Amino acid sequence: MLRTPPVVLRFPFQGRWIAENSPANRVPSHGTHLFGTTFAIDFVSIDEQGRSAKHGWRSVLATEPPEVFVGYGAPILAPATGTIVAAVDGELDHEARRSQLALIPYALSQARRVREGVRAIAGNHVVIALAPAGPFVLIAHLQRGSVSASVGSVVMVGENIGSCGNSGNSTQPHVHLQVTDSTTWPTARGKPIVFESPQVNGGAWLPRNGEAFTAV
Numbered sequence: 001m002l003r004t005p006p007v008v009l010r011f012p013f014q015g016r017w018i019a020e021n022s023p024a025n026r027v028p029s030h031g032t033h034l035f036g037t038t039f040a041i042d043f044v045s046i047d048e049q050g051r052s053a054k055h056g057w058r059s060v061l062a063t064e065p066p067e068v069f070v071g072y073g074a075p076i077l078a079p080a081t082g083t084i085v086a087a088v089d090g091e092l093d094h095e096a097r098r099s100q101l102a103l104i105p106y107a108l109s110q111a112r113r114v115r116e117g118v119r120a121i122a123g124n125h126v127v128i129a130l131a132p133a134g135p136f137v138l139i140a141h142l143q144r145g146s147v148s149a150s151v152g153s154v155v156m157v158g159e160n161i162g163s164c165g166n167s168g169n170s171t172q173p174h175v176h177l178q179v180t181d182s183t184t185w186p187t188a189r190g191k192p193i194v195f196e197s198p199q200v201n202g203g204a205w206l207p208r209n210g211e212a213f214t215a216v
Contacts, residue, residue, distance in 0.1 A: 006192040009079040011215040019207035036180035038190030045071025063095035066166040072173040074164040086127035089147035091167040123168020140176040
């Protein structure tokens with residue numbers, strides 16, 4: 001069986017980030033094929049000490065405001081040139097949950113979010129069609145009020161489309177990115193991805209779980 005060639009993208013941010021739920025480690029990367037997430041990947045912004053936010057009593061026992069996280073509000077850039085086919089804004093940025101105690105009620109509400117559909121899962125998000133019939137790039141969990149792209153407009157690679165937030169199915173501010181063959185989410189199929197990287201011989205790379213890197 002022929003392997004589908006990966007879609008080559010540019011990282012949708014600059015600065016220091018770490019990869020989570022990477023398809024370089026396992027497929028499906030998020031443990032499910034639902035909503036076309038087979039090859040999805042998450043990125044969390046970190047400081048020079050490798051922290052997404054400073055640790056304190058709230059990070060151990062309670063929820064935390066998203067504003068204390070390094071990545072909250074970071075500019076998010078179009079990972080490819082294409083046409084905007086979906087742009088959702090207005091979803092709340094909820095409290096972050098690094099505490100195991102705070103994660104319990106969140107986990108219990110997971111099934112409800114899945115039933116509510118893509119908006120409850122992706123939060124504020126943008127979808128870019130790389131061609132009229134796809135593939136389609138989804139960038140999710142953007143900050144409320146930050147989405148600058150509008151449906152029908154053409155965005156160029158590297159153009160600002162919003163800011164990193166904590167909307168939708170998100171336990172801390174991060175960026176979720178995936179590519180699918182369709183925007184009919186119940187039946188959409190994920191497509192493999194790689195990212196441009198001048199640091200790698202051959203220019204394409206997919207970071208593994210826990211791998212920190214600097215995007216330029």
